[in-house]
Amino acid sequence: MQYPKSVNRLIDSYMKLPGIGEKTATRLAFFTIDMDNEDVQEFAASLQAIKQELHYCHICGNITDVEPCDICQSASRNQQQILVVEQPKDVMAMEKMQSYNGLYQVLGGVLSPVNGVGPDELQIKHLLERLKQNTDLKEVIVATNATPEGEATAMYLAKLIKPSGIKVTRLAHGLAVGADIEYADQMTLQRAVEGRQPI
């Protein structure tokens, strides 16, 4: 005997999620069978809602359920700064920090020739267009990740934007707060020394 059809179907669905193999998917499916009907219906409805209600803001590329998104709409945000990130998740992280009050641009990834991602696959043209239209703009903060691809993308953006006279900055690299020097990797330590600040 095999599992009933609907169990197999749910196992297949769970297996599409990252980091979930057949064993875990089976465990989750059986757990789902025992869950409250209400919770399962809410789960299904929330899955449908996320595809129906969410889309990418046509200005900054962040995920949103209103158009344009809350940040692009807000008059209280500083219109002189744009912070460029790879993914919508990075916007969330920045917003959690609660100390940046400017605008955002989500690139949708980083330049990665190996994976076939060139400038046209990212929101780079759109960013340049925004820079042209927004004459108040003073600074572009490039907050791509500290990976080789992220660094290359930052350099590429800097080269494109600098001629227009807009200041381009990059997030500081260095020791994480609370980190031990003893355990820091060489690259991080090197960057921390290079970027040392007067006290």
Next chain:
Amino acid sequence: MQYPKSVNRLIDSYMKLPGIGEKTATRLAFFTIDMDNEDVQEFAASLQAIKQELHYCHICGNITDVEPCDICQSASRNQQQILVVEQPKDVMAMEKMQSYNGLYQVLGGVLSPVNGVGPDELQIKHLLERLKQNTDLKEVIVATNATPEGEATAMYLAKLIKPSGIKVTRLAHGLAVGADIEYADQMTLQRAVEGRQPI
């Protein structure tokens, strides 16, 4: 800024699954946003289907999408044996083995006074009723887990069933196939010695 409402809603749903905390749920929710619409709709539909199509067989208590379940319906199964397990998952494990051809009874758990599970919370009365009605029955194989609660439940069942003259057996305890004696725990080794077989 918080996540859009529909993202929070999906995170909450993912967090109801076992072993998934806020961080993993957030990661899964953002992964879901990027999934094909088709896959997400199928996921939602399979969640709804599992609650609509599945139920417990009124005879053996196994999960099924037909009534009674395939095993209870089948004329080719040996009607003289009933194998008693804790959970529907245990039925699946037994069926995978492909060498047992009798009937099943799912108890729905084990006796556990600490957790408030007494005989009335399990399908014990129902099992005794089946034994009474099925006059062909020769053997009840108790396949509860090898935990203290599982053992106690097995003893309890044996005490109830034996007076009716039906043979009650218990799965053998011993070394797992492929296991090293060196690494076996004391209890397992003791059971293996006690249950030694002539060769």
